[in-house]
Amino acid sequence: MLNLKRILNPNTRTVLNRILRGVSSSSSGVQQFNNNESDEVAQQIIKIDEEVAKLLALKAKISDEPSTPQKFTLKTPKGTRDYTPQQMMLRQGVLDKIIAIFKKHGGESIDTPVFELKEVLTGKYGEDSKLIYDLKDQGGEILSLRYDLTVPLARYLAMNKISSLKRYHIAKVYRRDNPAMTRGRYREFYQCDFDIAGTYDPMLPDAECVKIVSEILDALDIGDYVIKLNHRQILDGMFEACGVPVDKFRSICSAVDKLDKSPWAEVRKEMIEEKGLDEKAADAIGEYVRQNGNSELVEKLLNDENLKKVPAAVKGLEGMKLLLNYCNLFGLSNKISFDLSLARGLDYYTGVIYECVLKAEPKTSKGAQNGEESGTIGSVAGGGRYDNLVGMFDSKKKQVPCVGVSIGVERIFSVLEAKFVTEGVKTRTNDIEVYVASAHKGLHEKRLRILNDLWANGIKAEHSYKLNPKLLAQLQHCEENQIPLAIVFGDSELEKGIVKLREVSTRKEEDVAVDQLADEIKKRLRN
Template sequence: MAAKNPSTSSRQSGQLKTPKGTRDWVGRDLLLRDHIFTVLERHGGVPLDTPVFELRDILAEKYGEDSRLIYNLEDQGGEACSLRYDLTVPFARWLAMRSDVQNIKRYQIAKVYRRDQPAIARGRLREFYQCDFDIAGTYDPMIPDAEILRIISEVFTAFDMNITVKLNHRKVLDGMFTVAGVPADKIRSISSAVDKLDKAPWAEVKAEMLEKGLPETVADRVGSYVRRSGTLSALLGELSLDTELCGNESVAEGIADLKLLNSYLEAMSVAEEVSFDLSLARGLDYYTGVIYEVIPQNNGKTQVGSIAAGGRYDNLVGMYGKRPVPCVGISFGVDRIFTLLDAQRAKKSGSELAHEADVYIMAFGGKEFDGLLADRMRVATRLWDAGIRAEFSPKVKPRSTQQFNASDGVPVAVILGQEEVAAGQVRVKRLHVGDKNAAEKDKGQLVSMDDLVEEVRKLLDSTVPLS
């Protein structure tokens, strides 16, 4: 809290705004994050929070061409620093510094920074939230990979969103390219062409491959593989019959992994949400095993693309320190998820500034009525002490209508009258939201001050929450 002589320049030039590609978040949206945390903590996640800027060296040469999007801090004497670009590099830096940590499930929700062209309506900003959950360390094969997929399912169930998880395996993909006849030095660039199949038609993708120097027969063979998708068990069955494909060692390893994974996904009841998609390639080079991308189902008009993505990266941490630490993880695109939820919710009413209360404390009286403010405060204090969210009018002598309006949406009222208060009693009453007649008939129940908390709790427990 500090401000001395507010500049007039910002007002005169009309610059009372947030920087380009950034926005304020307020109210309801922020509370949505709790849904994610509940799931991540249920799975033993430990929260990590790293500085918003890192030494420039730590970020340098990590993002290829995209490095130009990194925000640098001004050289004000001292170390050269840059704002973080993602949460994975800081996690890898932290793991490399903490050689005492063998295995960890960590989560981090934080903003990342990219000096890109913002597209705010689609949830694409320069400052945006990511929420990463990663399992680091050596485990028996595919067990952590299955748990990550289970977590994805739980997170979107908590948001009441239907999703499809597109899944592939880098070893299947790379081996398949080899079998199709793609030269080793072209695999990554052909892979990135294939990755566009979710947005572009096959003809376009094929044209790109030919342009990249692939013979047409090879391109067609790639096409016959990568345009296949289906449930894991169905497609695994199909691929197993392809002896030429399975003769490739890399493909065979990938298929063995996926068979094991599928049995775990069935045990965890999430196999049905997963679609094995041989065109999924993911842009980043460092993935070494399963890769996946989450697509919202029936998202109507709001086109936001993938809303979470991740995979296994066994070699990344080893590049920062001496010890290799295999990892598998998922990154949730929090802003895109909120943009989707906002679109769903637009039909519903209510301000984003709304907050929830359990109890509204009112006072009424006749001519001599002094507002009973200190008594309302005493009642609030009892309820606060019990952890109950209680509010009252911040007026010495509040009007009845003011108090009724302010109690809109609050499930329980505590009502004070001069005589009852003098006798150590107050009235507690359920507020029949949406049914004014019933509310007016219900006179509530007179209780002694000492029983107040207990009686309020009973009413709260028997009230069905609105949201």
């Protein structure tokens, strides 16, 4: 039959290799392509697209044949999950509390598409870029799923020439990361961001972000927490003071970032062996990053012989002093910690950085059962200042300074879910107030009339979608679903123009005239 190997491989391999060598060997000369040569490249790209399209059409043709039967496991994609009605109630409860606090601070809401032009995301995430989901090239623009809500905000501000905005955005983001779902780490997950964009005086918006995180954690009541604070200028100043070469700042910074999970000895090893830092510099860093505290630590470092020679360090420390002062005015002094080991992974931060961690980390029961890593939930919020991101999108490089926080709601959902399971909490998953039940057959049209009247009065009501449901089954449905009230009637009630109104929890029944039903129900529901 079809010998695809023979047919499709005439000498394509050799040929491709030749092309690749050709491009490669001339790569230093590529920039001097004249126009004809550029056109030629464009032509070649079109050719390739055509060939690819043909091959894919052929593949589709072959794959569709019933000779290759499809077996597939019924599942959601790796690292994702459905939300059940129970989980949705929990999720909505958490988000409502968070939104209320964002609004208390004047947040306005925006939304952006789930995907962006790939170029919008390029060059924003450093090493993490490999975790971006790309869409298939189906002709037209090249797209990627958003990786966070910060870069889309920056794109939005630049595109619309907005120079100040206090916005919140709650939406899903996508990372092809190694999922750890029992610990609330997914590939599709909610981010819940509050950011303040605009040119303002130092640390006033920055301090309010700390306040917001604190208010949210208090409102959610998931345990004691500490909000760690640091400053990129302090980190960079410290690296300079320790003799780290400038071109190693970011890579040494991402080594420091691992201190929340790894001991110093390991981080030190990474700095020296992997990142080529000399031992003396590493040890000097080690002295600094193991310190945390409050304003006293800032004063101590401002007097540090090595740091005070470095302008960046002094500037960062002065900023930190101001931030701690404002945080104290906001009543946060026992909830914050200036922590020199806090570094944060993302490239785009330029000033203050935050991270909020739960102190006594609750163990998720699932995690324990499955014998996974113990239930460290870790960070539940994080953020920082990024003054240069918007400018990357502006044609005239106009900057809009920004600072913001992101609430780790998935981790918070996980903590609360585990807590509910432990405590055996059973929440209702709908809001039905009245169930309309009939005592015998032939009453379904009457049920529809009553329902229609209740709905017209704004009462949340339902019935069985069966013509002749059993009375017991209907009443059981009410009890199982914690519906507060039931209407029960048969021909004998209808003859008298009444129905029985039943309080489900006590099973007490009372006669009510049909024409007063809606009013009586509303009265009962108010109480």
